[in-house]
Amino acid sequence: NPVNVSTVPCWSIDSFVDSELSNQAVKFIKIDVQWYELPVCLGMENTLLANPDLVIVLEYMPASMSELGFVPDALLNFFQDRDYFIYVLQQRGNLETANDGIIHSMLKKREYIDLVCSRRKLM
Numbered sequence: 001n002p003v004n005v006s007t008v009p010c011w012s013i014d015s016f017v018d019s020e021l022s023n024q025a026v027k028f029i030k031i032d033v034q035w036y037e038l039p040v041c042l043g044m045e046n047t048l049l050a051n052p053d054l055v056i057v058l059e060y061m062p063a064s065m066s067e068l069g070f071v072p073d074a075l076l077n078f079f080q081d082r083d084y085f086i087y088v089l090q091q092r093g094n095l096e097t098a099n100d101g102i103i104h105s106m107l108k109k110r111e112y113i114d115l116v117c118s119r120r121k122l123m
Helices: 013-020 037-042 045-050 062-067 072-080 100-109
Strands: 028-031 055-060 085-089 095-097 113-118
Touching: 013 045, 028 037, 037 055, 037 072, 055 072, 062 072, 072 085, 085 100, 100 113
Parallel strands: 028 055
Antiparallel strands: 055 113, 085 095, 085 113
16 A cells, blocks of 8 residues: 655744744744654744743643653753743643642643643742
Protein backbone atom coordinates (compact mmCIF):
# COMPACT_ATOMS: atom_id res chain seq x y z
CA ASN A 1 0.00 0.00 0.00
CA PRO A 2 1.45 3.37 -0.97
CA VAL A 3 1.70 5.91 1.79
CA ASN A 4 0.61 9.46 1.12
CA VAL A 5 3.11 11.88 2.55
CA SER A 6 2.32 15.53 3.09
CA THR A 7 4.62 18.26 4.17
CA VAL A 8 3.32 20.94 6.43
CA PRO A 9 5.18 24.18 6.98
CA CYS A 10 6.11 24.77 10.61
CA TRP A 11 6.93 28.07 12.22
CA SER A 12 8.30 28.72 15.64
CA ILE A 13 6.18 31.05 17.72
CA ASP A 14 9.03 33.57 17.64
CA SER A 15 9.06 33.49 13.82
CA PHE A 16 5.29 33.83 13.63
CA VAL A 17 5.19 36.73 16.08
CA ASP A 18 8.05 38.50 14.30
CA SER A 19 6.41 38.04 10.89
CA GLU A 20 2.72 38.44 11.62
CA LEU A 21 2.40 40.36 14.88
CA SER A 22 5.31 42.79 14.85
CA ASN A 23 4.86 45.64 17.31
CA GLN A 24 1.82 43.99 18.91
CA ALA A 25 1.76 42.68 22.45
CA VAL A 26 1.08 38.98 22.84
CA LYS A 27 -1.04 38.31 25.94
CA PHE A 28 -2.10 34.66 25.64
CA ILE A 29 -0.85 31.47 24.00
CA LYS A 30 -2.61 28.09 24.20
CA ILE A 31 -0.35 25.19 23.26
CA ASP A 32 -1.94 21.86 22.32
CA VAL A 33 0.56 19.83 20.31
CA GLN A 34 0.16 16.29 21.62
CA TRP A 35 3.07 16.26 24.05
CA TYR A 36 5.54 18.29 21.95
CA GLU A 37 5.10 21.29 24.24
CA LEU A 38 8.79 21.62 25.12
CA PRO A 39 10.01 22.11 21.52
CA VAL A 40 7.25 24.68 21.00
CA CYS A 41 8.31 26.52 24.15
CA LEU A 42 11.95 26.48 23.07
CA GLY A 43 10.80 28.25 19.91
CA MET A 44 9.15 31.12 21.77
CA GLU A 45 11.93 32.38 24.05
CA ASN A 46 12.08 35.82 22.39
CA THR A 47 8.30 36.13 22.58
CA LEU A 48 8.43 35.36 26.31
CA LEU A 49 11.11 37.99 26.88
CA ALA A 50 9.30 40.67 24.88
CA ASN A 51 5.86 40.09 26.44
CA PRO A 52 5.98 40.18 30.25
CA ASP A 53 2.18 39.93 30.57
CA LEU A 54 2.00 36.78 28.45
CA VAL A 55 0.05 33.85 29.92
CA ILE A 56 0.63 30.37 28.49
CA VAL A 57 -1.76 27.44 28.88
CA LEU A 58 -0.65 23.95 27.97
CA GLU A 59 -1.36 20.31 28.62
CA TYR A 60 1.05 18.26 30.71
CA MET A 61 1.05 14.48 30.36
CA PRO A 62 4.36 13.07 31.60
CA ALA A 63 3.74 9.45 30.51
CA SER A 64 3.14 10.38 26.87
CA MET A 65 5.96 12.92 26.86
CA SER A 66 8.35 10.21 28.08
CA GLU A 67 7.14 7.81 25.37
CA LEU A 68 8.14 10.44 22.79
CA GLY A 69 11.61 10.74 24.31
CA PHE A 70 11.12 13.97 26.28
CA VAL A 71 11.94 14.51 29.94
CA PRO A 72 8.65 15.82 31.40
CA ASP A 73 10.33 17.84 34.15
CA ALA A 74 12.23 19.77 31.46
CA LEU A 75 8.98 21.51 30.54
CA LEU A 76 8.36 22.58 34.13
CA ASN A 77 12.01 23.62 34.47
CA PHE A 78 11.74 25.69 31.28
CA PHE A 79 9.20 27.98 32.95
CA GLN A 80 10.71 27.85 36.44
CA ASP A 81 14.11 28.86 35.05
CA ARG A 82 12.46 31.93 33.53
CA ASP A 83 10.76 32.92 36.81
CA TYR A 84 7.25 31.92 35.78
CA PHE A 85 4.58 30.97 38.25
CA ILE A 86 2.99 27.64 37.32
CA TYR A 87 -0.58 26.78 38.21
CA VAL A 88 -2.76 23.73 37.71
CA LEU A 89 -6.06 24.59 36.07
CA GLN A 90 -8.73 22.63 37.94
CA GLN A 91 -11.68 21.09 36.10
CA ARG A 92 -14.02 23.78 37.41
CA GLY A 93 -11.72 26.58 36.29
CA ASN A 94 -9.98 27.31 39.59
CA LEU A 95 -6.22 27.70 39.74
CA GLU A 96 -3.97 25.95 42.24
CA THR A 97 -0.28 26.72 42.65
CA ALA A 98 1.65 23.86 41.09
CA ASN A 99 4.16 21.88 43.09
CA ASP A 100 5.32 18.28 42.85
CA GLY A 101 2.68 17.05 45.30
CA ILE A 102 -0.23 18.76 43.54
CA ILE A 103 0.94 17.70 40.08
CA HIS A 104 1.43 14.04 41.07
CA SER A 105 -1.87 13.97 42.97
CA MET A 106 -3.78 15.37 39.98
CA LEU A 107 -2.09 12.96 37.56
CA LYS A 108 -3.27 10.00 39.66
CA LYS A 109 -6.86 11.11 38.98
CA ARG A 110 -6.53 11.73 35.24
CA GLU A 111 -4.08 11.21 32.40
CA TYR A 112 -3.07 14.84 31.93
CA ILE A 113 -3.43 18.22 33.56
CA ASP A 114 -3.67 21.73 32.19
CA LEU A 115 -1.01 24.15 33.35
CA VAL A 116 -1.15 27.93 33.33
CA CYS A 117 2.20 29.75 33.31
CA SER A 118 2.61 33.45 34.03
CA ARG A 119 5.37 35.80 35.15
CA ARG A 120 2.82 37.55 37.31
CA LYS A 121 1.05 35.96 40.23
CA LEU A 122 -2.48 35.07 39.19
CA MET A 123 -3.75 34.29 42.67
